[in-house]
Amino acid sequence: MPRALLSVFDKTGIVGLARGLHDLGWTLLSSGGTARAIAEAGLPVTDVADLTGVGPILDHRVVTLHPRVHGGILADRDKAHHAEEMAEHGIEPIDLVVVNLYPFSSDPGIELIDIGGPALVRAAAKNFAHVGVVVDTADYDGVLEMLREGSFGESARRLLAQKAFRITSAYDAAVASWMSDENPRRIDATLPPILTIVAERAEVLRYGENPHQQAALYRLPGAESWWDSATQLNGKEMSYLNVLDTEAAWQLVSRFDRPAAVIVKHANACGVALAPTVAEAYRLAHAADPVSAFGGIIAVNGEVDADTASEISGVFTEVVVAPSFSAAALDILCAKPNLRLIEAVAPFHSMGVNVRSVDGGLLVQTNDEADEPLDDFSVVTERVPTAEEWTSLLLAWQTVAATWSNAIVLANGDVVVGIGGVLRRVTGEGQHVLHPGLGVR
Missing domain, CATH: 3.40.140.20 (AICAR transformylase, duplication domain)
Structure with missing residues (x-):
């Protein structure tokens, strides 16, 4: 009889999945709130503590970290000596692992750094040749359908394992980012020696810069x-x-x-x-x-x-x-x-850096925020600008920071009257369109 281990934070659809597995003859293993939800639905479930002989310890920091759990997941069924060791230690195989992780990005903190969950996910994903891993509630129905049809083969398990490793990678990146933000010294925080970027596809766009190009918008989990x-x-x-x-x-x-x-x-x-x-x-x-x-x-x-x-x-x-x-x-x-x-409703939030792709890597620079106080400016001409001219200069300064080089910006009062972003800086001002109706001479 195949066995499934279910341990989820987001319990959406978990009872339906458990019922479907039970109807197919699977034995259900679980822990904590997931086990309670399954039991309250009237389904038979074995608590992990009964499997390992050890209940949760250290404020539930250790629940599933046990050889009878991970041995059952990681064992290579094609190796005879693995089967012998399992029999020696009373370990039975686990064929399906269903886990989703604590939502660290939405509410970061030490106690929400999931240890047991990622360990289960990575173990099952590593052994996809023999074990299925499900980390997304959207995959529950599809997995059940494949199990009913007998088509839950290695290729399907491999695809689920790919998703699982992406999820754990994103989770670790979120934790690393939070630890960097929590560090008051921010050592190498802006341009770190190792840059980990994990993004989730938020939207498929109509097309790219040209209609024949594909494009999508990706979001950084937890980013404002x-x-x-x-x-x-x-x-x-x-x-x-x-x-x-x-x-x-x-x-x-x-x-x-x-x-x-x-x-x-x-x-x-x-x-x-x-x-x-x-x-x-x-x-x-x-x-x-x-x-x-x-x-x-x-x-x-x-x-x-x-x-x-x-x-x-x-x-x-x-x-x-x-x-x-x-x-x-x-x-x-x-x-x-x-x-x-x-x-x-919200104003623009700067990420602090700008990232562009180059062949084989990324090019990163800090953003030009154009937020220098007036006291930081130096007048290098004989005549000092008037108050009205300072208004124009500051408007031009903020605008030129948002203009691609070579950039020249002309402002008159509260209006930008000319913007140039051209190849030749010597004659760049010739590219400006100046309108006499705006008071420019």
Whole structure:
């Protein structure tokens, strides 16, 4: 009679799985809350303590770490001397391990560093030739179906083992990241000698930079992100460039305390303005370069009202992201079914570093936050800027930090009137589009 060990934190679907295994003639082994849930459902279950002869010790830090458990999982059924050792020590084989781990990323702490769970998962995954491992509640029905059909073979077990190792790898990375954050000295925390990046696929995007390229958005488990607060209220699904440009727009507009509007095209701002109202800020940002703004992404740091929506609706736009939209604004903007409207409550959270891929590796640099205090600036000309000129300079400084090199930014008052990101820095200013209506001479 095959045996299954079930020990889960998330008990979603576990009783149904246990019942399905029982109906197929499996013996159920379990511990703690999982064993109670199975027993309360009227199913026969053997507690791991009865199997090992030792109950949980050290505040449940040690429950399943025992040769009668791990020996039953790790034994190579094709080796006669393994069978002899199992018989000598009274160890019976375990054929299926069902485990999910403590949710460390959502509530990190020493007592939520799971030891027994990952050990069970890794043992079963290592021995996938003989043992199945299930770490995802979404796989319960599929595994039961394969067991009923007699198709739960090595290829299926290998796929489940791959997922299991990815899960334990992500778990260890989350613990290592937490320990780095908890260390007050932060030794090599920004650019560590070993960089572990584990990401979960959050969304498959429409396409990549071009329609023939595939793309997906991946999230770092446990990482703070403004995207967590974002809700898409209207429009088509996001593409790769939509996400990239929306991120750039929200990052820049989040730097301003006053009502601000940012328009981004191809990851660079083409319009930035501050004003007493969001509507006026958008009008000024758009007027700075209306040609580049066509088909761009708009970000504002205040509510989009009817006035702002009316201004936006007259121009082809891919995405509008804002903290909120008034009911009247939604009536206006939702009349455009393809216009993506994103409501985001949280400001941009910097990860501190920027990562890009190179052949065979990753290129990492710290972010340019453009958060230097005014006292850190040095005037190198004979004439000291006026207060109004300092306002323009600081706006240009924040904008140029978000512009790809070689970057030149011109600002007049609270409006960016020219942005260049070109190959030749000597003649870069010639690429600026300056509009006399904005007061530039």
